[in-house]
Amino acid sequence: MPPDQIKRADPDHPVHDLIAARWSPYVYQPKPVEPRKLRSCLEAARWAASSFNEQPWSFILAVREDEAAFEKLLGCLLEANQAWAKDAGVLLLTVVSRFFSKNGKPNRVAEHDLGLAAGNLTLQATALGLHVHQMAGINPAHARQAYAIPEGQDPYTAIAIGYAGEPASAPAQAGELAQRDLAPRQRKALGAFVYGGQWGRTAPLAGE
Numbered sequence: 001m002p003p004d005q006i007k008r009a010d011p012d013h014p015v016h017d018l019i020a021a022r023w024s025p026y027v028y029q030p031k032p033v034e035p036r037k038l039r040s041c042l043e044a045a046r047w048a049a050s051s052f053n054e055q056p057w058s059f060i061l062a063v064r065e066d067e068a069a070f071e072k073l074l075g076c077l078l079e080a081n082q083a084w085a086k087d088a089g090v091l092l093l094t095v096v097s098r099f100f101s102k103n104g105k106p107n108r109v110a111e112h113d114l115g116l117a118a119g120n121l122t123l124q125a126t127a128l129g130l131h132v133h134q135m136a137g138i139n140p141a142h143a144r145q146a147y148a149i150p151e152g153q154d155p156y157t158a159i160a161i162g163y164a165g166e167p168a169s170a171p172a173q174a175g176e177l178a179q180r181d182l183a184p185r186q187r188k189a190l191g192a193f194v195y196g197g198q199w200g201r202t203a204p205l206a207g208e
Contacts, residue, residue, distance in 0.1 A: 003023075003025065003164060003166075003167060003181050003182060004021070004023075004164070006182055006183075006184060007023035007181070007184070007185055008020055008021060008023075008185075009021075009022075009185055009187075010184075012189070012190070013190075018123050018126045018127055019123070021126055022122060022123065022126045022132075023131070023185060024131065024132065024133040024134065025131050025133060025164040025165070025181050026084045026133070026177035026178060026180055026181055027084065027087070027164065027165040027166070027167050027177070027178050027181050028084070028085075028087040028088045028089070028131070028160070028162040028163065028164060028165050029087065029089075029162065029163040029164070029165045030064070030086075030087040030165075031064075031089060031162070031163060032063060032064055032065050032089050033063070033089035033090050033130060033161055033162055033163075037125075037128045037130060038063070038090060038161070040124055040128060041121045041124045041125045041128070041130070041161065042059070042061075042121065043124075044120040044121050044123070044124035045057070045059070045117040045118065045120050045121040045124075046117075047120065048113070048116040048117040048119070048120045049113070049116055050113035050116065050117075051107065051109050051112075051113060052100065052102070054097075054100055054101065054102075054107060054110075054113065055113070055117075056096055056097040056098075056100075056107055056110040056113055056114065057094060057095070057096060057097075057110075057113065057114040057117045058094070058095040058096075058097070058153065059092045059093070059094060059095070059159075060073065060092065060093040060095065060143075060147055061090070061091075061092055062074075062090070062091045062092075063089065063090050064088070064089055064090070070091060072146060073091045073093055073158075074086055074091060075142070075146070076093055076138050076139055076142055076143040076146060076155070076158065077091075077135065077137060077138055077139070077158055078137035078138065078139060080137060081135050081137045081138075081158070083177075084177055085133070085135070085158070085160045087162070087165065088133070088160035088161060088162040089130075089161060089162035089163065090160070090161040090162060091158060091159070091160055091161075092158065092159040092160075092161070093138070093143055093147070093155060093157075093158050094114055094118065094155075094156045094157045094158065094159065095149060095153050095154060095155055095156060096110040096111055096114050096153070096154050096156050097110060097152065097153055098110060098152050098153070098154060099152055111156065114156060114157075118134060118157075118159065121159070122134075125161055129163070130161055130162065130163065131161070131162060131163065131164045132159060132160065132161050133159070133160045134157055134158070134159050134160075135157055135158040135159070135160070136157055137158075138155060138156075138157065138158050140154065140155040140156075143155035164181070167179065167181045167182055190206035190207075191203075191206045191207045194206035
C-alpha cells in the first residue's frame with residue numbers, strides 16, 4: 001500500500017479531506033518544487049490570522065536548485081534532521097518577532113501566530129500534492145549568526161517542503177526513519193484533551 005494511503009487519517013468525526021490526507025514524511029524525492037506551487041504555499045501563510053494582524057513571522061527560504069543557499073540553511077538544522085531533510089525540495093527557517101511593531105510591547109502569542117501561518121502553508125501544500133515536515137530541531141545560535149538575524153527576531157523552527165519518496169527506496173542508513181513513513185497515524189481521543197467544568201474532566205460533547 002502506498003504511504004499516502006497508509007498515512008491517511010481515520011478520524012472519529014468528519015474533517016476536511018486535506019486534513020485527513022496531510023502527513024509529514026521523512027523520505028523525500030530529491031527534486032525541486034515548482035516555483036508557482038511554492039509561491040502559493042507562501043501566499044497561504046501570508047493570509048493566516050494573527051493578533052492585531054501583526055504577522056510576526058518571517059521565513060528564510062532555500063531551494064535545492066541553489067546548492068549554496070540550500071547547504072547553508074541545511075547547516076542550521078541538527079544533524080539528525082540534516083540526514084533526511086537534504087532530499088527535500090525546499091527548506092524554510094522560521095523566525096518570530098518578539099515585539100509588536102506598533103508599540104514595542106512583547107507579543108505573547110507570536111509563536112501561536114507562526115503556527116497558524118505554518119498550518120496554512122501546510123494545507124496549501126497538501127492541496128498541491130506536496131508534503132511538509134516541520135522541525136523543532138535547529139541550532140538557533142548558528143542560524144542567527146549565519147543570517148545576521150537581529151535581536152528581537154528569534155529563529156524558531158524549520159520546514160521541509162517537497163515530494164514524498166518511496167520508503168523502500170530509501171538508503172539503508174535511513175531505515176528507521178523510512179519505517180516511520182509506513183506507520184499509521186495516531187492521535188489522542190477528543191476526551192483526552194477537551195475539558196469542561198474543570199481541568200481533567202472530559203467535556204460531555206467530547207465524550208460522545
